[in-house]
Amino acid sequence: MLRRARLVTLTGPAGVGKTRMAVELGRGQARHRADGVWWVDLSSVGRAEDVTAETARVLGIRGAARDATTDAVRRYVADRDVLVLLDNCEHVLDACAELGMTLLGSCLNLRILATSREPLGLAGEAVWRLEPLSPEHSYHLFLERARERSPELVPDEDSEAAILDICARVDRLPLGIELAAARVRLMSPNEILTSLDDHLGELGRPRRLTPAHHRSVRAAVEWSYTLLDPVEQTSFRGLAVFVGGFDADAARAVAPGMSLDVLARLVDKSLIMVVPAGQHRTRYRLLDTIRAYALEQLALADEAAAAWARHLRYFSTIGIPVEYGFMSARVVSLLEPWVADYGNVRAALSGRRPQSRVWRCGCSPRRAISSSFLVKQTEAGWQKRSYNGALSATAIERGSWSRLAISPSSSAMFPTLPV
Amino acid sequence: MVAAGHLAFQLRNVPDAAGLMTQAAEISIELGERGAEAAAHLFLELQQMFAGAPGKARGHLTTARAIAQETGDLVGEARSTAALGLTYMMEGDAAGARDLLQAALAMGLTTQDRWSQGAAYLYLGILTESSADPQAASSYFREAIECQHPYGDSTLLPVALLGQASVLVRSDPATALQIIAAASAVRTRNGGEFTPF
Numbered sequence: 001m002l003r004r005a006r007l008v009t010l011t012g013p014a015g016v017g018k019t020r021m022a023v024e025l026g027r028g029q030a031r032h033r034a035d036g037v038w039w040v041d042l043s044s045v046g047r048a049e050d051v052t053a054e055t056a057r058v059l060g061i062r063g064a065a066r067d068a069t070t071d072a073v074r075r076y077v078a079d080r081d082v083l084v085l086l087d088n089c090e091h092v093l094d095a096c097a098e099l100g101m102t103l104l105g106s107c108l109n110l111r112i113l114a115t116s117r118e119p120l121g122l123a124g125e126a127v128w129r130l131e132p133l134s135p136e137h138s139y140h141l142f143l144e145r146a147r148e149r150s151p152e153l154v155p156d157e158d159s160e161a162a163i164l165d166i167c168a169r170v171d172r173l174p175l176g177i178e179l180a181a182a183r184v185r186l187m188s189p190n191e192i193l194t195s196l197d198d199h200l201g202e203l204g205r206p207r208r209l210t211p212a213h214h215r216s217v218r219a220a221v222e223w224s225y226t227l228l229d230p231v232e233q234t235s236f237r238g239l240a241v242f243v244g245g246f247d248a249d250a251a252r253a254v255a256p257g258m259s260l261d262v263l264a265r266l267v268d269k270s271l272i273m274v275v276p277a278g279q280h281r282t283r284y285r286l287l288d289t290i291r292a293y294a295l296e297q298l299a300l301a302d303e304a305a306a307a308w309a310r311h312l313r314y315f316s317t318i319g320i321p322v323e324y325g326f327m328s329a330r331v332v333s334l335l336e337p338w339v340a341d342y343g344n345v346r347a348a349l350s351g352r353r354p355q356s357r358v359w360r361c362g363c364s365p366r367r368a369i370s371s372s373f374l375v376k377q378t379e380a381g382w383q384k385r386s387y388n389g390a391l392s393a394t395a396i397e398r399g400s401w402s403r404l405a406i407s408p409s410s411s412a413m414f415p416t417l418p419v
Numbered sequence: 420m421v422a423a424g425h426l427a428f429q430l431r432n433v434p435d436a437a438g439l440m441t442q443a444a445e446i447s448i449e450l451g452e453r454g455a456e457a458a459a460h461l462f463l464e465l466q467q468m469f470a471g472a473p474g475k476a477r478g479h480l481t482t483a484r485a486i487a488q489e490t491g492d493l494v495g496e497a498r499s500t501a502a503l504g505l506t507y508m509m510e511g512d513a514a515g516a517r518d519l520l521q522a523a524l525a526m527g528l529t530t531q532d533r534w535s536q537g538a539a540y541l542y543l544g545i546l547t548e549s550s551a552d553p554q555a556a557s558s559y560f561r562e563a564i565e566c567q568h569p570y571g572d573s574t575l576l577p578v579a580l581l582g583q584a585s586v587l588v589r590s591d592p593a594t595a596l597q598i599i600a601a602a603s604a605v606r607t608r609n610g611g612e613f614t615p616f
Contacts (some may be wrong), residue, residue, distance in 0.1 A: 049434065051433040053435070056431050056432075316424065318426070320425055329570065330570065330575075331429075335426050338426055339430065345423050345426060346423070349423055
């Protein structure tokens with residue numbers, strides 16, 4: 001399709017594997033595109049006007065300029081042979097359509113592959129609607145994912161039937177299959193089926209106004225969550241506040257009980273996906289569907305305000321000494337490690353979070369933001385001044401300044417996805 | 420928040436950067452943090468310069484300089500004074516610009532602040548070049564490059580390098596080309612397609 005159409009949009013319900021398919025297509029295209037394939041994850045983009053800015057960020061377009069960002073992106077891709085993956089367009093559909101129209105209209109070698117629950121609606125757009133897998137394909141996907149955890153797994157006749165039933169229970173949607181298969185190290189296929197059935201007995205009941213596919217994916221996520229131990233559950237829901245992903249340091253600072261071990265277990269259970277971000281860093285993120293569920297659980301546990309406060313505290317340790325000037329090499333290198341976290345920084349500073357007016361640390365978010373950003377450095381060394389002891393302590397403990405040597409992340413184009 | 424504004428600016432998200440800096444200035448007033456307020460105004464000034472509005476930039480710089488004077492921050496005063504000189508220069512008031520730049524240079528030398536010295540030398544170089552005194556201009560540009568080199572700033576250093584190249588291009592084109600390549604390298608490394616003049 002990408003040979004015939006310059007804009008291809010993968011559509012389909014949540015959990016059907018749009019992102020996974022797009023990434024695989026991107027991998028396949030990488031050797032055919034002289035100037036690369038770039039993955040722009042829009043799940044963290046809250047406002048339409050930020051779609052272009054996020055695209056520019058991923059393409060590595062930096063620095064101050066007089067011209068608008070759209071022009072900068074257009075000029076950047078004008079003579080380049082690139083494929084841009086715009087992932088998760090549904091909540092900023094019009095902005096994606098506008099950007100697509102502008103770029104495709106003036107950049108002849110550009111191809112765009114978008115994923116969205118609905119098409120962008122542009123002339124010339126080729127729409128590929130992904131449907132749930134066939135019984136045979138869903139069986140093979142389960143087996144493939146299960147063998148990544150349990151290579152010795154050879155299903156007998158009973159197990160084969162159980163696997164087919166498991167796939168049917170989750171509507172043969174890849175995300176549900178992935179979550180179920182992630183349990184094979186501890187449970188046989190028959191046990192997984194029983195556990196899922198017990199759970200779906202409650203959750204699988206039809207709810208009005210809920211699309212069937214959405215219901216089954218949600219049920220699979222919920223089932224997977226209920227099988228976590230209490231520490232894993234707490235850590236998992238604490239991750240919901242991250243916007244656009246996080247690294248291990250951030251996860252440990254923000255999610256209660258989080259450790260590398262817990263992080264690894266949540267990755268193993270396919271609740272977290274791994275996103276390689278350059279040579280020296282690994283980032284993680286929750287798929288949209290999973291994050292939405294985690295946010296619900298966070299609110300139900302009455303932990304949202306505290307989680308956002310920790311998130312703010314962590315991302316407010318960013319600081320620039322006045323002595324460094326404006327666009328100096330030192331400022332650029334100081335900020336580069338935070339580029340991937342721009343969504344988090346904006347979310348931390350925005351007043352749009354739920355329950356953001358009152359904080360458990362006893363100060364208003366405005367004051368918390370203000371005081372935490374008064375972390376300054378002189379040439380002689382860092383000197384901190386803060387109105388809030390907790391913020392100050394965090395800045396010391398985190399040792400965020402050690403991140404200065406980390407290289408840019410623009411080379412990381414492809415995530416490792418669970419489905 | 421000032422740092423977040425820098426980050427937004429680096430990512431070319433100018434509306435975000437402006438919003439963050441405006442908020443930073445407001446919050447600084449609320450908290451009585453004059454230094455942070457001045458830093459936010461200096462940044463907002465830069466944005467106005469990029470937008471080609473020296474008059475608006477001057478408003479921010481006047482505030483920043485007043486804060487620096489009030490708090491006895493001579494470095495801040497030197498930097499804001501140099502930038503103020505630039506706004507006059509951009510509006511064609513060479514005499515007003517020169518006075519401010521000389522004052523900024525004196526403060527920069529007193530405080531040994533290489534940044535403000537570099538900015539003042541650069542703008543003096545441009546002023547002098549436009550008054551057809553290439554030798555004096557070259558000397559200013561050389562000083563500006565020396566002062567700005569440690570910072571590697573993509574807003575000032577490339578301009579100083581290009582200024583020097585423009586002086587040398589007739590007498591020594593090979594060196595001029597090397598200098599242009601160096602300016603280009605700074606921009607490539609630190610971003611920015613900033614052409615202030």
